[in-house]
Amino acid sequence: MVSTPSSPSAPRPPFDPADPLGLDDLLAPEDLAVRDTVRGWAADRVLPHIADWYERGELPVIRELARELGALGALGMSLEGYGCAGASAVQYGLACVELEAADSGIRSLVSVQGSLAMYAIHRFGSEEQKREWLPRMAAGEVIGCFGLTEPDHGSDPAAMRTRARRDGGDWVLDGRKMWITNGSVAGVAVVWARTDEGIRGFLVPAGTPGFCAPEIRHKWSLRASVTSELVLDGVRLPADAVLPEAEGLRGPLSCLGHARYGIVWGAMGAARSCFETALEYATSREQFGRPIGGFQLTQAKLADMAVELHKGLLLAHHLGRRMDAGRLRPEQVSFGKLNNVREAIDICRTSRTILGANGISLEYPVMRHATNLESVLTYEGTVEMHQLVLGKALTGLDAFR
Template identity: 65%
Template sequence: MPDLSADYLDLDSLFSAEELKLRDQVREFVRARITPNIRRWYEDAYFPREIAQEMGALGLLGMHLTGYGCAGRSAVEYGLACMELEAGDSGIRTFSSVQGSLAMTAIHRFGSEEQKQRWLPGMAAGDLIGCFGLTEPEAGSDPAEMRTTAERDGDGWVLNGAKRWIGLATIANVAVIWAKTDEGLRGFLVPTGTAGFTAMPIEPKLGMRASIQAEISLTDIRLGDEAVLPDAHGLRAPFTCLNEARYGIMWGAMGAARDAYEAALNYALERHQFGEPIGAFQLTQQKLVDMVLEIQKGTLVALHTGRLKDAGVLRHEQISFGKLNNVREAIEVCREARMIFGGNGITLDYSPLRHACNLEAVRTYEGTDEIHTLIMGKAITGLPAFA
């Protein structure tokens, strides 16, 4: 029997028993709850809100954070969870990232004790949903050009502006909104029931269909000082959260690639043409070999990055290295896997093209290829090439 694991470098030996136990728990959750349903969810453009509590019960929301009901897991354990969730679908991993890496991290790192107590336990349990409002219709890769403002009004604030491509915004209970003030860039916690807050889903979409992305409108939203994240000043604060999400992405992309490879290998062994399984053909075997090489290398990149993160020595350009490489290669793996299916590969009966379409969005958000290339270019040369 062929080896379907793709673990030809015996990477499992590099993980602890506890890390593998967590991975297997998440893998089983995906097999039981995501894999049987994802075709319908994707086709219907439906995000299953009910899985939030299920993921919370498994400790998957804000799992890298400590206290306030969070699991306090390591960076590597968080990465393994992202890999397994994205093997199910990028939209499911994106939910975990938006909730934990973005919204919860913003509150945990920059919020007051009162804010943490109010929001984090419910978010860790999946009872409350958060979103992260940074990107705008005219300010994507350059957040310094954002137009959303927060102006002082007596002892409070008034927010006006718009945000776009905000995950979970239509079902969120609280929005972390970044806005320009006379004090520089600040973060605000906006309960989504506040007068002047509206969110509309962006649709139709060709990818991330089992996920929610929305446009937010902020019209004369009045907030007290208790809404301000007290320790969030300047772009460093949202970029800290973005780096948490980018880190998870480098693991997640390899999960999508692995699932596409496994589907293609199974198909290659079952599908017969010219009297042979197509897996016996040289060109098919070349495709499978190329997939395994990139999955193994990408997983090594993610694991080493995770160990650096757990050791507290990870640099931001190393995160860009992993996000840029792993998502780019995962897309190629999924496209190559689709080719093995021939015409059948464009249906939702098989996962590779769904993964590839999702990964086009993953490749764009949390920093495009171009942005991460320039981050690395500056690290290499010492010369900033940003416009």
């Protein structure tokens, strides 16, 4: 038997198409403040220019943007101390949504800086390394990059060929890294190399003899992002260039897990931008004498997109609360990255169909987000790798080899 309340219930809030599940109710005022601050910055500094940057295939003001993001506290924002904001995992996730709603390249700049380069130094570096690099990186004065992927070894980093050998009291590095975000503008590179004692991480300052970072051109995705190759030819480093607390693959993989968490949120930002564009277009574009949003097939598309978008945001929020509680597992990050990027791409493609031919124009963000997400789908772990991570967790059987 269902009981009825003795007093009238409070009036239900109106349905909000921008927040159909009422997810904002899960956020504290300080969470909303972070989100709104980053959203306002992106609207002012990125959105008016991003189509032009994308078309030109460059991010000409990357150093200026890095300093502004540092002033916002967005670089290494979930790290503690050394000039970092010490924000919650959920707040960092909300920032990633707003950055990627502007462009995946901007979120990648922040993710690589904070979740890869700074995180590696913060977690595995010496106190001297942390004091030397982290405050300047948090302020955006120094940009960092993360060198793990190689030309012939992406999903299998254990097979890397970059080597570091001891020579007296120094280390000497030889090898190449590929598809490195921020590479050619970085003041310091976190480079992972094979040594006689196993895989180790090294801090390579820009300008070190034998080290260069030529930019990769002719990209059709993440065009408003700096992507480079790292070339190490007899790079000599002092003994204190090694990250002392990182030994084996567990070091770089833990950094990747932190970066993947940001992608779980960020992909929903790109999806949200496309959905909002499609919804606005559907209510203003007329065919056969009325708005196309009044046709059943268009409404079905919009409904399905809204469901997957807000399910993805709810999943990201859940994982963020688990991270803040110290209970987030790598398999759960794979769950989020696999689902949210895959659904984000589908939302972008469906949005393109609603816009018709206009969907391929840079006057709208849809095609730009769709092509960017093709990179997001495979970096920080391909679909297949995350499927196998979950498959192993579910069955207890390792199918990687």
